[in-house]
Amino acid sequence: METRRLRMLVELSRLGSMRAVADTLGTTTSTVSQQIAALSGEMGVPLTEPHGRRVRLTPAGRRLAEHGVRILASVEAARHDLAPEAEPSGTVRVAGFATAIRTHLLPVVSELAASHPRVRVLIREHEPAEALRLLAEDAADLALTYDYNLAPATEDPAVHTTALWTARWSLGVPAGPGTRTGPATEVFAHYAEHDWIVNSRNTADETVIRTLASMAGFTPRFTHQADSLDLVQGMIAAGLGVSLLPEATAHLPAVRIVPLAQPAIELRAFAAARRGRLDWPALTLLTSLLRARRPASTPGLRTAITPA
Template sequence: MDLTRLRLLVELERWGTMAAVAEVAGMSTSAVSKHFAVLEKEAGARLLAPEGRRVRLTPAGQRLARHAVDILARVEAAQAELAGEGEPVGRVSLVTFVSVATPIVLPAVRRLRADHPGIDVRLIEHEPDDALRVLQSGAADLGLVYDYSLVPRRFPGTLTLRPLGTEPLLLSQPSTGAATSRTMTRSRLRGLADASWIANSRGSDDDELVSRLCAGAGFAPLIRHRIDNLEMVEELVAAGMGVGVLPKLAAATRRGVVHSPLGELGGSRRIALAANTGAWAWRPILLLGRYLWQEAQRVLDDAAPEPPAPPGPADFG
């Protein structure tokens, strides 16, 4: 199959319209359409289906697009290896969650842009469930994801993970009564059995985390509020309307709020980089991953080993 047509297929899955693909590829819409007609013959399967005035990928088209991401990454890696020189150039879409944006992502991207201006980083905000779907679809190249040590996540086998480190979990509670910033104990946690708990609106791993945490203290939590915005969670706590679990990077110093480390009761949040297995061979992705790792070392615990260095001229001499 022609690599140009595979690239067009990947772009169609990413952008969704023939016009957008034509603009990105610098072709006319009719030329793009002809390429897809030839690609369907090469694949021996129908890859596109009309949907009103647009087109969508059929299941076969979606599968081929996912294979194409891996194929193109491997070809680009081979070309870079054979060339062995030159500045890395390319666009990397990074999907990330909000609490690592300021301490890790933005410093890493700023440094990367200064050192390698040919790498264009695009940011997408998603929590892990959606981030993993975006990565598998090919709409993002690299992702920052997390899980909890109390609630291990099963990650898709098509993705390769590179751990960055961990961060402790804190109990955010109003600074009244018996609230203290000392590490939480089971007996003190048991005193919050009648409290209103705050969880997110997705009802995913965070619910399970709160349930397991409270179960260890012998009670089931009353989840009364479902809030995704972390600043609003803290506002509710400061107003005396509830308590909630926050990772250390998301906990701000705020009047009326006390953050008590949960220690072994709550375990930790584990943060990792994720990408489709073949994508790691591409220098822009490997470089961005390396810069993210370097920034993560400043703010995370249990730092993971340094990732491999991207290939350069000296590696191919």
């Protein structure tokens, strides 16, 4: 049902003649007649009937006009509510990785509760591939994702990405004598015979490790997988392997963070939305607040460990 046709029917109910409707809406009488006839065809019932030299609404026409008043009012309210200059309101569905949610999104949600109480945020914790799939399925409005400078994500032309922050990543190894420092390839070569621990829900860090290991001349042996930094560090402390870790993360006494350079490893965080959706004021506001927020310290990727 086209709202333009419905508006003509409502005006006919109010004004009583097609000529008056045409004059009010700035069109011709024949156009009004054709559009109302088309509306009648869409509804499957006659909406007008002859009445002398004019027409009048049938009972079905009058009933539809009554609905039309409420429908057009709702459409107009929606138009004002969703206009770019409108006051942000509504529910924004966000899917993203844990660190972005915990250190960036949750403070913004608290801020919104005070400044824009009509904006509600629903949160689902997901790795980038999962979050982007929800975005494509229209099960999320905003995806918080990441990639690495040595493992860039594939661009999707249907998705608009906004850069949020970057974080340096290093190598987590068992603390003790013999820890190697220097260029990343030399550090990696020093641990070539160690087992390597990677993320259980994302392959980006595995790609980074493979890339640097190839530059260092060896093939890494991936053995353990975990999504929690608590668990990863526990594995490293237990001597089960080495793993990439955020450079600024708090670490266990039995774990040493070895900085990497030449090349450095950098995590890049993004906010992703389907193209055209950022015209929605609530989504625009949330994205701008996330972009403006700067981390107090370099964020990690997975759940950060809390020192005892």
